[in-house]
Amino acid sequence: MPENRAHAATGGRIAAGSERNRRAVEWNNDRKAVSRLLIVACITLLWMTAVFGRLGYLQLFLHSEYMARAQRQQQRVIEITPKRGAIYDRNMHPLAMSILVDSAFAVPSELGDQQLAARLISGVLGIPREVLEARFESSHSFVWIARKLPPDKKEAVEALNLKGVYFQKENQRIYPKRGLASHVLGFVDLDEKGLGGIEYELDGQIRGKSEKIIVMADARQRWFDAGEARREPGANVVLTLDEKIQYIAERELAAAIAKTHAMAGTVMVMNPNTGEILGLANWPKFNPNVANEAPAEARMNRAVTALYEPGSTFKLITLAAAFDQGITRPGEVFDCENGAVYVAGHRIRDHKPFGMLTVVDILAQSSDVGAIKIALRLGAPKFYDYIRAFGFGQPTGVDMPGESKGLLRRLDNWSAVSIGSISMGQEVGVTPIQLISAVSAIANGGTLYKPHVVAELRRGGRKLSAEAPLAPSEPRRVIRPETAATLRRLMEGVILHGTGPLARLDGWTVAGKTGSAQKIDPATGRYSRTQLIASFTGFAPISNPAVTILVSLDSPVGQHEGGQVAAPVFKRIAEQVLPYLDVPRDVPIGPRLVQAAYRNRDVSDSSVLEDFTPTDFSEQPDQPPAKSAATNNREGNSPAPPVTVAVDEGGDIQVPDFSGKTMREVMEMCLHLGLEPILVGSSLATNQTPGAGTKVRKGAKVTVQFGTPATKIAKPDRRVRH
Template identity: 45%
Template sequence: MDAESIYAVPQDIEDAAGTATALGRALSLDAGARKELQALLEKTRAFVWVRRKVDPTVARVVRALQLDGVGFLTENRRYYPQRELAAHVIGYVGLDNTGMSGIEYTFENAIRGRAAKVLIRTDARRRALDHTEKPSTEGHTVVLTIDESIQHVVERELERSVQETGSIAGVAVVMDPRTGEILALANRPTFNPNKFGAYPSSRWRNRAVADAYEPGSMFKIITAAAGLEEKVVDPDEMIDCGHGFLEVAGIRINDHKVFDQLSFRDVMAKSSDVGVARVAQRLGRDNFNRYLRHFGFGAATGVELPGESGGLLRPLNRWSALSLPTLSFGQEIGVTALQMTAAVAAVANGGYLMKPTIIRQIEDSEGRIVREARPTAVRRVLDPATADRLTDILRGVVLKGTGHRAAIPGYAVAGKTGTAQKVDPGGKYSMVDHVASFVGFVPASRPALVVLVSLDTPKGPANEGGDVAAPLFARIAEPALRRLAVPPDDPDRVLRATGRPSESVHLAAYEPVPAAGPASPAESGFMPDLRGTSAREGATSAARLGLIVELKGSGRVVKQAPEPGAEIEAGMTCVLQLGGTP
C-alpha cells in the first residue's frame, strides 16, 4: 500500500529551530529527538529524510503546517492485514521493503521484483547522449502450506493457555505427517509486523525453529522407537524399574514416582525414566546415537525459514557415563519444536522422516507456477511394523496414562507428555521451573495431523505436560480435524445410510424397499462426481466413503481429486477445490 514520507530541503529552510519545533510537535518527538532534527535541518544539504512512511493522520497534520522546505514523497509500504496471524512465519520488512525475517527474508529476491531503471550514456562533460529504460518487474507470489483457519485456532488456543497458566512463552506446530507440510506454526509472545519496532526484539524470534530446549519425557518416543526396531524390548515385556531409582557410575537417577515391575507399555504410559533408561542400556551408545541422528536430531531440518537451529547433540566421543540413560528420557539434548514434530511424524506415517516444508509453490505475476514444493522423504527410519507397534503403545499413553487429557471424542489419539526441568542459574536442574509439552498424532489409525505444543514455565499446582499441554493439544487438534473433514475412528460417530429402519423407531408408514438397481460409483469402490455440491455436502459424501478430505478455496466444488469414476479405498486423500459454479 502507498504511504507518505516526509523530507526536508535544509537550504530552503530559513528558521531551522522553528521548523524543528513544529515538526517535533506533529511527530510527537521528545526533546532529544527535536535537537537531532534541528541539527539535521541546519546542515547545508539538498535533501534529508524527516520521517518515512508515516500514518495518514500524521501526514495530514504536517501538511497542514505548510512549512517551507518540507515536502512529501509517496512510497510503497508492506501492509499485513492479518496483523499478528502467522507473524513469525511471514516475517516483516524494513523501511525499504527489504525482508528482515520469516518468508519475507528467505524469499526477498522473489517477492521484491525489480525496480525500474534508466541508464543514461553521457559524454566527457556529462551531457546526456542517449538513455535506455529497464522497466520494473512485479514480484512473485509465495503460496504457503499454512491453513489460515487452523493457524487461527492454534494462535487463539496457545494465547489462552499461556494466559491461563502464566507461562513465559509457548510454541505450537501442526504438520501433515504424510507430506511434511506445516499447516500451522505459532509462538507466544508475538508481535504485529505492521509496527514491529514497537516490540522488544525478543518477540520477533521464531522459537519453534530457533530455540533448542530439553524435550523431557516426550523424547521417550525416540527411545521406544529404537528399542522396538532393534528388538531389544517387547511391548508386553516386564521391565524392572528399580523401585524408583537407577544407579549409574555411582550416581543415582531418581524416577518421578516409585515403580517396580512394569510392562513396557506401562513404562511409556506412566512415563518411567528408569524403565526407558533400561531399554537405552540394552541398545548401547553406538546404536542409540545412530537412531538419534537418523531421526534428524543434531541437524537443521532445512525448512524454508531463517534462523533455524540444528539443536544440541554432542558427538559420541563426548558422551559421559550418564549420557546414555539421561538422553533416553530427554535430558542432555537440545531439540527444536520443529525437529521433534518431524521425528514424531516419522512414526505417524509409517517410518519415513519427511523434510518439513512451509512453501507450497511460487507463482509469477501472471499466476504461472515457477516453483512447486514436492514431499521429500529424507530417509526411512523405522519399519512399518515397528511404527504400528509404537503407535499402539502411544495410544495407551492417552487412553490410560499421563496423556489422558489429550483424548478427543470419536478419535484415537497417540502421543506422549513431557515435563522437562529447566536449568537454574546455578547450573542445576530446577525443582520448580520446567517446560510442559505434548506431542501426538490423530487419528492414530490413519494420521492426518501431528501436533506439538509446549509451554515454558507454567505456574500453578497442576502444571505438568499432562495437566496443561495435553488439553491444549486436544483443543487444537479437534477443530483442525473438523476443518480437514477427517472422519472419526469411532463407528458410533460416523453417519451412514441403513438398509432398513431401526426396530426402536416407530414408523407412521412403511413401504417395502424396492429391489436394488445397479451399484453407484460409491458402492462399487469408485469415486462419485461431487462437482456442483456445496463444500459441506461434498466433504460429507467423501468422508462417508472413508476418505480424508482437504478443502481448498470457498464456494461450491468445481474440481476434485480423485476424478469421478477413479478407484478409491478408505484412507485416501480427497482434495475438493471450491469456487464458482463449474
C-alpha cells in the first residue's frame, strides 16, 4: 500500500509537471501569436498611416492640381456667345435682336481620316483644306470648324454625316432693318461684343453673362454628355428714335447726296423741348449685319464726331449773346461798309457787298461784316462766355460713343482778329450734335437740354435705373425767353426774305439759318473757294416748335450754298415729319390743284424703298413754295393749272383708299407700302391722286388733299306722277 501510494504520488508529480510543461508551451505559443499579431498590426497601422497620409496630402495640398488634370482629360468647357438684349425704337419696333444659329465643331480624335474630313468640309464651306487640317492637328478634343452657319451651310455639313462633327447653338446678332439707324445702333464682332454705337456704349448692360457648355469624355475620348449653364440675359434698350422719321431722314439725305454729289452728309431730327433725338442719318452708311465689309469711313458717326467750321449758322450765337446783353435791338442799323471791314489790321470781306442793314437784315442776308460789328460791340469775354454756355468746346454728354468736344480755344489764346472770325463761324469747330442742341435752345425759349438717344433700359418687363452715361442732367437756361423769342422772329425772316426761301413750308411757320462754311484746302493751307460745308438748321412751327432739323452736306458739287442745297432737304423732311407727328398747321392753305409727279423706275431695279434707298430728286429742280392763298386771290383770274390725270402705271403696288384718314395714318400707310406722300391741307383726307385701286410702282408719289369732309344731305325722292 505504501508503495502504491508512493508510486501514485510520483505519477501525480509527473502528470503535474507535464501539465505545467503543456501550459508553458501553450503560453509561449500564445505569446508568439500575439507578437506576430502585434507586428502585423503595427505594420498595417504604419501602412494605413502612410496611405491615408498620402491621400490626405493629395486631397489637401494637390487637390486643385489633380482636379485640373482630370478636367483637362475628361471635359471641355466651351464658352457660348451670350444672348444680347434687343434694341427697339420709341414705338417698340425691333432694330437689333439676337437669334439662335448653329456652329459646327469637331472632335479630331473621333474623325478617323482627318484629311478626308478636311477635304469634304472644305468643299461644302469653302474653307481652305490646309486651314482645316491645321485646326484638326492643333487639338485632340475640340476645335471649331465654322461658327454661326447659315441654315443651308449647316444642312450641307450635316449631310456629310461625318463622325466626330457636331453642332452647337449660338446667338447671332441681326439687324432686321439692315442699314437703318446703323450709326446709332453700331455693330458687334463674332463673339457678340459691341464695337460701335449703342452696342458699344451700353455693352455692359446689353451683353448677357457668358454661357458655358461643359462636354464630358471617357478614357477613350468618346464624347458622351453635355451640360449647359445659363445666365441672366442682357437688358433691352428702348431708343428715342422713331423708325419712320429715321427712314425719312435717311431717304432724303441719300437723295441729296445723289443730287449734289457731296462727299458726306448728316441729317438730325430732334425734339427741342426734351433733347430727344428722333432721327439721325449719316452718309456714307453701312449695313451692320456685314459691318466688316464696310470701310471705317462709312462706320463713322459724323453727327457726334465730325468737326467742321459752322459758318453763318454761328451768327445765331453772336446775335443771341448781343440781344441777351441788351447791346443791340432788331431794328438798329449797321453800316456794312460795302462788303469789307478791318479787324486788327486784317481786312475781312463779306460774301457780297452790303450798305446799311438792320440787325434783322444782317441775319436774313447773312452779312459777315454786320455780325463782326455786333461781336466787337459785345466784346470777347462776354462772347466767349455765351459760346461756352451754349455747349461749344465741350462734350454734350450724348449717350453715343466717340463724341468730339469740338474746337474752341481758350480766351487767353484768342488773337486780335479771333472775335471777328468766330462771330461769322470761323476759327471754331463744332459737331452737328452741338449745333442742333444750341438751335433747339433758341427754339424752346432759351433752355439747353442734354441730347440723348436712349429712352430707357428694360429687363424682364422691369425698367432699370439710369446709370452714367444715361443719368439725366438738369436742363440749364442759356438765354432769356425774350431773347429766344426775338431770335425766332429774326430766323423767320431768313426764310421769308433772306437766304433760306427754299426751306419755306406749306402749312407751317418755320425759322432757320443757312450756312456755307469754307473748308481748308490741304494743298494751300487756305480757305477753298469751291470746297464748302453747306448746311441749314431750323425748327417748326415757330410758336410751338415740335422738331429741330439739321442738314449738313460736305463738299457738294455745283451749287454749294446752304440755302441752295441744304434748305430744300430741310423742307422735304419737315413736310413729312410734321404731319406724321400730327402737328397742327399754323398757316392756312387756300384751295389749289396739286399734281402728282411720277418717277420712271424699272421694276427690276434692286434699289427699292424697303432697302432704304433714296427718292431720286437729282433731276428735279428745287423751287420756292407756291404763293399763299391771299397772293393767289390778288392775282385775280389767273388760269388754273392743267389737270394731270393719273393712269395705271402697271406697277405692283395698289394705292389704298385714304378717304377719312388722318395725316398720320396716311403717312404710315404710304411709308409701309413704299410710296411717297404729298400732303396738302389739314383735317381728314378728302381727295387723292392717283385714285384708290390704281397700280403704281414703288416710290411713286401720291398726293392727298385734306379738309373737312362735305356733309351728305339726303335728296328728296322725286317721282314722276302720271
